[in-house]
Amino acid sequence: MPDTVRRSFGARLQLAMDTRGQLCVGIDPHPALLAAWGLNDDAAALERFSLTVLEAVGEQAAAVKPQVALFERHGSAGLAALERVLAACSEAGVLSIADAKRGDIGSTMAAYADAWLRDGSALAADALTVSPYLGFESLRPALDLAQASGRGVFVLGLTSNPEGASVQHVGGDHSVAARIVDAAAAENSRELGRAAAAGSGSLPLGSTGLVIGATVGTALTELGIHLAAAHTPILAPGLGAQGATGADLRTTFGAAYPNVLATSSRDILKAGPSRDALRDAAGQTLAGLAG
Numbered sequence: 001m002p003d004t005v006r007r008s009f010g011a012r013l014q015l016a017m018d019t020r021g022q023l024c025v026g027i028d029p030h031p032a033l034l035a036a037w038g039l040n041d042d043a044a045a046l047e048r049f050s051l052t053v054l055e056a057v058g059e060q061a062a063a064v065k066p067q068v069a070l071f072e073r074h075g076s077a078g079l080a081a082l083e084r085v086l087a088a089c090s091e092a093g094v095l096s097i098a099d100a101k102r103g104d105i106g107s108t109m110a111a112y113a114d115a116w117l118r119d120g121s122a123l124a125a126d127a128l129t130v131s132p133y134l135g136f137e138s139l140r141p142a143l144d145l146a147q148a149s150g151r152g153v154f155v156l157g158l159t160s161n162p163e164g165a166s167v168q169h170v171g172g173d174h175s176v177a178a179r180i181v182d183a184a185a186a187e188n189s190r191e192l193g194r195a196a197a198a199g200s201g202s203l204p205l206g207s208t209g210l211v212i213g214a215t216v217g218t219a220l221t222e223l224g225i226h227l228a229a230a231h232t233p234i235l236a237p238g239l240g241a242q243g244a245t246g247a248d249l250r251t252t253f254g255a256a257y258p259n260v261l262a263t264s265s266r267d268i269l270k271a272g273p274s275r276d277a278l279r280d281a282a283g284q285t286l287a288g289l290a291g
């Protein structure tokens, strides 16, 4: 990333979605997928798998999202493979979202931010998934470093798994999820206000995103959560393998749908290792998102 005029993550994501559409392809090299692709379950195979996905869908996807857990399975060799995959995303001009779901007390959060969001870090990605369950403000080091370095975060809001409701729905009209959504919106208002004051013009999206599952159905309405007027990017996992469709996304998010980056992993990855088949699968998913 050049040191001169650095664009925000929100601006870069908006450009990528305007040009390529609203699809993020998850890079989740599960052991069963590696086997189905005829690969061993080792670090070299993770890299080959990931680079194949990147080559296949790099021009269709607004972003790719490597699932860090599946690299951690292979210890330092797996993380070294992830470093090379993140570097390859950057060289290919494809936004990378490291799905590590980090969250800790502020002093430790600063170290996670340093690892994933600092220029020059071997694991630097364009954005990182983070967990707010130690308190939204515990994420401050990541929020601040992301904005300072032209990167972003996606904060877990309403996750795609059914168990998430037992924590995230608590509080009714003042649910945990609604508070996270409001905190992200406030963060983006401040960022966009500073950008406008600095003469950067009006930016459509801030750099503090939310994770809201494609599978959440009517939960947004039930919890009284309104996303339409917010400048918050929304990462929506749950397409395909977890059962959600493009039509579900359009219904669930309504007027906020333009801010949604829909993400699918296994449903696309199972088409590999043929690059053409991966491309076709991503193309079909994109067509479903367009309606």
Ligand SMILES: O=C(O)c1cc(=O)[nH]c(=O)n1[C@@H]1O[C@H](COP(=O)(O)O)[C@@H](O)[C@H]1O
Pocket: 026, 028, 067, 099, 129, 158, 159, 160, 161, 211, 212, 213, 237, 238, 239, 240, 241, 242, 263, 264, 265, 266, 267
């Ligand atoms: O942060 C995420 O990406 C995430 C949040 C969430 O609520 N649900 C969810 O499935 N994910 C991730 O998104 C990916 C979904 O994979 P598939 O179900 O294969 O499409 C996995 O890497 C999950 O860890």
